Amino acid sequence: MEMVLQPRGSGAAGASTPPPPPRKMVKREAEDEESAAELRRGPWTVDEDLTLINYIAEHGDGRWNSLARAAGLKRTGKSCRLRWLNYLRPDVKRGDFTADEQLLILDLxxxxxxxxxxxxxxxxxxxxxxxxxxxxxxxxxxxxxxxxDVNSRRFKDAMAYLWMPRLAERASQSHHAAAPVVLPAGINNTAPALPCAATAAAANCLAENNYYEHSPGASGSNCVVPSSSSSDSSLTSTDSTAAAHDEKSVQLQNSNDCWAATMQQGVEDHDEFWSAAAPALQQLVINNDAGHRQFQDMQDLTGWVQGFCDGIVSDAAADEQSLWSLDDIWRMQ
DNA sequence: AATGGTGTCAACCGCGACCTG
DNA sequence: TCAGGTCGCGGTTGACACCAT
Structure with a gap:
């Protein structure tokens, strides 16, 4: 079994750079050195790595405490397990997260x-x-x-309306001509015609991350975007009966229809997707500006998405009043 | 060049769940 | 059933690299 140690910062996978010298011992590790019989802690040495790799290659993993003893490592089973799973395992991917991966992480x-x-x-x-x-x-x-706060509604709005679209765009560019990427089973419940996993993930998030579920008066009937709890087909379903009772809801429902229609059509291209989605987003803002405020904190959302709308809908220079431009978000990444 | 601040990430810790005798 | 051992998860720490001053 051939394995190449891949120290951090060595560049692209497969680069054959020598392993780095062992880092300095941490304080507690130095203290432990006095009694060699003690379990070692702190950074792993190359020798330890090789010992662990060779042992697992020969005997397999699992039973980590006994493995640590049998391999002659002065480490806890926990430490061995962690080292193997997080660093030495041959299929561990190195390097920055791709846009696709980032998008998936945000979504999940x-x-x-x-x-x-x-x-x-x-x-x-x-x-x-x-x-x-x-x-x-x-x-x-x-x-x-x-x-x-990272868990605040405000940040989730910024993430869904600003950051994720940018990631989706970047992801789409990176594998525009590539074969369709299929999201893991159970993750994507949208039409498989969507060409880009990242776009689908972004769309899913927009549709499903419960933005309005917790808002005053929000329910399945007047959510701008159906929540994940409503149904698996929430991207395309609307509750027109309930909405008909509420004029304000109807206006918002119209914007939702744009999203739904966009998703139903299974658009072929992310540009088309976002250009189709943008009017809905703009409509959302217009509705709000016209005084049809559905939720108490809608004004907050307006501020966050305004820059995005200005950029993508009219292609005009960002309004000085806008809180965020696309460039701002691009720079954040 | 020296220093301080900040970001990154490998490794550790505590805890609960599960396994086994 | 129970106690001790083991495993896996999420949170936290600390060493180091990098950058600005």
Whole structure:
């Protein structure tokens, strides 16, 4: 079994750079050195890595405590398991997350929260630790920059209306001519005609991340976008009967219809998708401006999406009043 | 060049669930 | 049934790299 140690920062996969020298021992590790019989802690050395790799190659993994003893490693089973799963496993993918992966993480996190291992299971080669770190360093950083909590409605709006479309666009560009990417089973419930997993994920998130579920007066009948709890076919279903009782709801429903129609058609191209979606978004803002405020905090949403609408609908220079332009969001990434 | 601030990420910790004798 | 061992998950820590001043 041939394996090549791939130290961090060594560039593209397959690069044959020598492993880095062992890092300095951490404080507690140095203390432990006095008694060699103690279990080792801290950074793994190349020798330890090789020992673990060779042992697993020969005997397989599992039973980590006994494995650690049998392999002669002065490490806990936990430590061995972590080292193997997060770093030494041959199928661990290295390098930055692709736009597709980022989009999937954002989408899955909106559904499952901090279920890192569950999310990691949908991203082959990525570990829960890696995804957790990505969330804590990148995503939470953006939330801080925006001056809001990562779990706040405000940040979720910014993510869905600004960040995810940009990621979808980038992802689409990266594999525009490639074969369609299929989302993992149970993840995507939209029409399979959507050509881009990233676009589908963004669309799913827009449709399903419960923006309005918690808003005053919000229900299945007057949600701009149906929530995930309504049904699996929420992207295309509307409750016209209930909406008919509420003129305000009808106006919002119209914008929803645009989303639904867009999704139903299974648009062929992401540009078409977003240009079709943008009027709905614009309509959402217009409705709000006209005083048909459906929810108390709609004004907040208007502010966040205004820049996006200005850019994508009219292609005009961003209004000075806009809180965010596309460039702002692009720079955030 | 030195220093301080910040970001990244490998590794550790605590806890609960599960397994086994 | 129960107690001890093991595993896996999510949260946290700390070393190091990088950048700005």
């Amino acid at each position: 996190h909106s559904r499952w929260g901090n279920r890192w291992s569950k999310i990691a299971a949908q991203l082959p080669g990525r570990t829960d630790n890696e995804i957790k770190n990505y969330w804590r360093t990148r995503v939470q950083k953006h939330a801080r920059q925006l001056g809001c």
